[in-house]
Amino acid sequence: MTSVLGIVLLALVLSGPTVAFVPIWGGTSTHVSITVKALLEKVTETCRAVVEAAGHEFKPTGSSPEELVQACLGPTATGEVSGAKFHSALQEIFIQHGLVDRDFANSAPHHFHSETFLEGRGLIMEGITAIKANIHRENFQAARETLGRVLHTLQDFYSHSNWVELGYTEPYIALIRPDLPLENLADIDTATCRDCASGTCPNPILPNILQEKKLTSGYMGIFSADKPKGKCSHGGAADLTSTVVPRRGISKDERRSDNVALHNAAVNAATAASLQLLEDIRLAAGDNDFLRMMGIARSSVVCFVIDTTGSMSDDIGAARDVVYEILDSKKGTQDEPSEYILVTFNDPEFGPMIRTTDADEMKTEISKLTVNGGGDLPEMCLSGLQLALTGAPASSYIYVFTDAPAKDIDLKDTIVALIRSTKSTVSFFITDISTRRRRSLSATSFDDYKDLALVSGGQAIHVSKKQLPEATDVILDTSTSALVTVLQQARNPGKQETFPFTLDEPLKNITIYITGTSITFTLTNPAGVSQSHSEASGKLGTIQTVGNLRRIRLNADKLTGTWQININSNQPYTLKVTGQSTITFIYDFVESFKGSHPGYAILSGRPQAGQSATLMLSVMGRKGPSSMTFGDVGLVTVSGPEAVRNGTITDMGNGDILVTVDAVPEGEFVVILKGTDKKSDSTFQRQSTTQMSVSKVKIQALVNSSVEPGKAFKLPFSVMTQGSGDQYLISARNNRDFPMSYPNSLGLTTGQYTNATLTITPPADTPTGTDVTLTLEAKSSSGVDSNYAVLRFSVVNKITDFIQPLCKVISVLADDCPQDVSQCKPFQWELSANLTDGNGTGIVRISLRQGGGILTYTSLSSPIIQANYNASCCSQIVEFIAVDKVGNVGKCYHSIVRSACPPALTLSLPLWLCLLVNASVLRT
Incomplete structure (x- = not known):
């Protein structure tokens, strides 16, 4: 496992001491390394369970993430398997460690500073609730980002409190179980530390605090040295309270010569606590959705945004045909899509977004599409595209079918911001119809679609309706795993130019796309062999021409080396070279930040x-x-x-x-x-595919919590420009159309931030777990310069049910099982238990975790659910779980393994403490 951990360990800081509990990469015990260790262990454990449950052997061929993903997807994962989504998922979690220290440096509960134990646990529970609700609604990115923040706060408890000084080696379960009390907390008037004038005291906690097992944490003062009399400090140069008696601090962030044992104990406890939290989330989500949250899925996602106006029947038919071809030709292979997304638009309606992992369900949904209305009017194309960009996973390929201009072209800047934020690729299939409507699809309208395709690295393909089925081969090309871009270029106006590009030996299925009109070209391989645009089938490849698209599929031999393509046209054109390979990269633009725990944060x-x-x-x-x-x-x-x-x-x-x-x-x-x-x-x-540019404007905004339905949420933001001072226009949009208020403009002074507030109010009936994507933009009055921030947050109902489901074992019939296990095969044993939900929200899922038998149960809607388990006497252990509506998890473990202990009594216990029959052990 060590080598796997090393592979995914990101490094963001160039130098510094080996430290823990700070968001810098490169040391051996950091927030990231703790999180990596826990995540990789839990992902590997979950993968093994899924693969073995399907009757296959879980056996990675090596230690790289690519090989772990390959093994996790099982024997159907033939061909190239990319680990990019797994890497990206890990990175989204890791980067939150730095953001907690940057954005919440002065928030004591986020770090368990200053004895804020109840408040810190409140943040953890709020986060866990949001994570479970997000996973339930398949909002995996929101779940990952919240998970990173929650893990940071949870891990900080073990470094910033005196938990390990008190001699505890196991995690404090009450931090993720609000139904359990936080006990023996030191009050505000209780002194907790002695003075440490030398600055190198191994353990400055007062003896009576240690004897009485009182829980305390260090006070942290970034702007003030004030702290209650006799209280411990956090410590370090950034903590002003550490200069006030009692001096120094109890933080175990850094491994020093005087605290090695405590530091290591804190790291171990934080790792165990992280695993405990991840297991709770895994049980609530189920194995498959837990792995989807972690980016363990086949890479390809098929996402269609389709115009359903009256003239689009042929286009819908072509889209339906290509979906059927993808589903039928790629089923059971690595290229089978992991998810299908469909968004329709008309005028004035658009949506809803339909998403499913079931290929047959996608077939059913797209077969139900019908056309209606529309006439010659523009349609709500960009509104439909906005739904897709905010609902589809990052780095998706999205295909838009339309024959009309966008009525909602005012969304163009928002779409560009979402494309850049998600790094998704958008391709447009634009068809012509009657002369009258073709006039409505003006050159300007086509240019808008072309601009959006170009900024995303996609294609703007303009064809007749008759040609559309040929053009959709592009979708078949891109709905594949491990797709990479070798080269992309655009020229406007067009000119003659030669473009070199390098092809490597592992690169397969190489395809060249050229869009534009009045184009001639010559392709030359490393050996000097050439093929012109007029040779549909030549020595180098096959050329398909449809509408404004030229698609060149290279032959599969002698590809390695430097190629070149000479293009000649006086009209605008684009060039893109793609292939299939696991050699790839993911990236983000980042900026450094200072403070007690300096690091890097991703630019929004x-x-x-x-x-x-x-x-x-x-x-x-x-x-x-x-x-x-x-x-x-x-x-x-x-x-x-x-x-x-x-x-x-x-x-x-x-x-x-x-x-x-x-x-x-x-x-x-x-x-x-x-x-x-x-x-x-x-x-x-x-x-990379997504185009970027620089700006003199900068927006800072921070979402610090989830949002409750029906309650106004205030979002502070700041805008600054390094350009000339001016009045800047402010605009904001969210993908749920929730009501918002904010200033329409701000007067900016060069080099100074101007503060403002946006208020958003989710309706009272908003389902819990709904994710909201908010795009905030600032633009100069001249329109020359602008920038944006894309923020995501969750709408979560306030949870009052923290009680786990309960279990009462009714009977166990195992007398027929022989004491000699080698004779077990012909014999069976049975267990019956009653399951109830302690707080009444209702049990929604019961599943078998261990055991080779059959688990059945009565209706989940019943107040008391009867569970029955039947198994061979050779399978002597059973564990099953029950999950209620808000994600509370009960776990039941039972064994018929013979022991010398007297028979245990049948008790009514919480499900996670079900009695281990015939043994004197309770399993939690």
């Missing part, structure tokens, strides 16, 4: 103009990072004369790198990575 909007740009990259190879080396990383322009700005690389090991680019290119750019695959000794080239 565009990087700042006039400054260097910093990127965090995680590079993946065929067998993990050891199977490759990387060379140049930089930013490359997409439109206009190509300009590459290479960055300074800091190799943090395990495939993780920091890149600093001092001079950012003008205009739109993407990230380019070059390196070498060691196994084939071939050079590879990869580009």
Whole structure:
């Protein structure tokens, strides 16, 4: 497991001591390493259970994340398997550690500072409730982000309190069980620490506090040195209270020569507590949804946004046909989509979004599509696209079918912000109909769709309705696992230009796309063999021309090396080269922050103009990072004369790198990575798809909690510009159309933040677990400069039910089981139990966790549910769980293993404490 942990360990800080409980990567005991260890252990355990339950052997071929994902998906995961989504999911969790320290540095409950135990547990429970509700509604990104914050606070308890000084080695279960009391807390008037003038006291906790097992934590003062008399401090240079008697502090964040044992004990307890929390979430979610939350799924997601107006019957038929082809041709393979999403739009309606993991359900939904109304009017295309972008997983491929302009073109800036935030790729299939309607689809309207496709790295394909079935081959190309981009470029206006690109030996299924009109081109391979645009089937590949699209599928031999394509046109055109490979990378633009625990945070909007740009990259190879080396990383322009700005690389090991680019290119750019695959000794080239540009405007905004239905939520935000002071227009949109109020404009002074507040109010009937994506934009009055922030939060009902389901064992019939286990095969045993939900929200799921028998139960709607278990005497242990409506988990364990203990009594106990019959042990 150590090598797996090392592979996914991200590194964000260049130097510093080996520390724990701070959000920096690179040490051996950090918030991230603790979280990595717990996550990898729980993911591996869950994968093994899922694979073995399906009757297969769980046997990773190696220690890389790619091989772990391959083994987890089972024998159907044939072909290339990308670990990118798994890496991205881990990174979304990890980055929250830094954000807690940056955004909540002065919030005592977020770190269990200053004896805020009840408040800290309240944050943990609020987060757990939101995570479970988000998973239930398949809002996995929101669940991951909340999980990162909750783990940070939970882990801080063991570093910032005196839990391990009191001699405890196991986690404090009451932190994730609010039905259990927090006991023996030191009150405000109780002195807890002695003075430590030398600054190197191993344990400054007062003897009476240790004897009485009183729980305390260090006070932290970033802006003030005040603390109650006799109280412990957190300690460290940033803590002003640590200079006030009693001096020093009890934080175990850093491993020092005088606290090694306590530091290690805190790390171990924090790791065990993290595993305990993850197990609770796993049991509430179920194994499959827990793995989906962690990005363990087949990579491909099929997402359609379809115009259903009267003229679209042929287009809907073509979309239906391609969906059927995907479902039928890829079923049972690694390329079978892991999720299907469908959004329709008309005028004035759009939505709802339908999402499913069931291929047959998707077939049913798309077969029900019918056309109605619409006439010659523009449609709500971008509103439908907004639903898809906020509902689909990040880095999805989204396909829009329409034959009309967008009525809601005012959403264009919001769509661009969502594309950049999610890194999703959007392709448009635009068809022509009658002359009258074709006039309504003006060049300007087509340019809007083309702009959105270009910024996302997608295609804007303009064809006749008759040609549309041929154009949808693009969807078949992209609905595949491990899809990578080798090159993408655009020219407007068009000109003659030669574009070189490098193909590596592991790269398969290479396809070149050119969109535009009046285009000629010549493709040349590394050996100098050429093929022109007029050769539909030549020495290098097959060329398909449909509408404004040229699709070139390369032949499968002798591809390695530097290719070039010469394109000639005086009209705008785009070029994109893709393939299939596990050699890829994920990235984010980041910015550093100072404070007691400095680190890096992901930028929500565009990087700042006039400054260097910093990127965090995680590079993946065929067998993990050891199977490759990387060379140049930089930013490359997409439109206009190509300009590459290479960055300074800091190799943090395990495939993780920091890149600093001092001079950012003008205009739109993407990230380019070059390196070498060691196994084939071939050079590879990869580009990101989403275009980015810089801005002089900056928006800071913070969501600090979930939101209750029916209650107004105030979101403070700040806007600053490094450009000229001016009146800046403020706009905000959310994907749920919840009512909002905010200032329409702000007057900005150069270099100074201006503060404001946005208020959003979810309706009282909003279902718990609903995720909200809020896009906030600031634009100069001239429209020349703008920036955005994309924020996500959850609407969660206030939970009052914290009682786990209860179990009463009614009978166990195991007398026929022989004492000699080798003779067990012909014999059976049975168990009956009554299950009830202690607080009345209702049990929604009962499932078998251990045991080779059959578990049945009566209706879940009954006040008392009777569970019956029947198994061979060879399967002597049973464990099953019950989950209630709000995610409380009860766990029942029972064994008929013979022991020397007297028969135990049948008791009525909480389900997670069901009696272990014929043994004197209670299993929790």
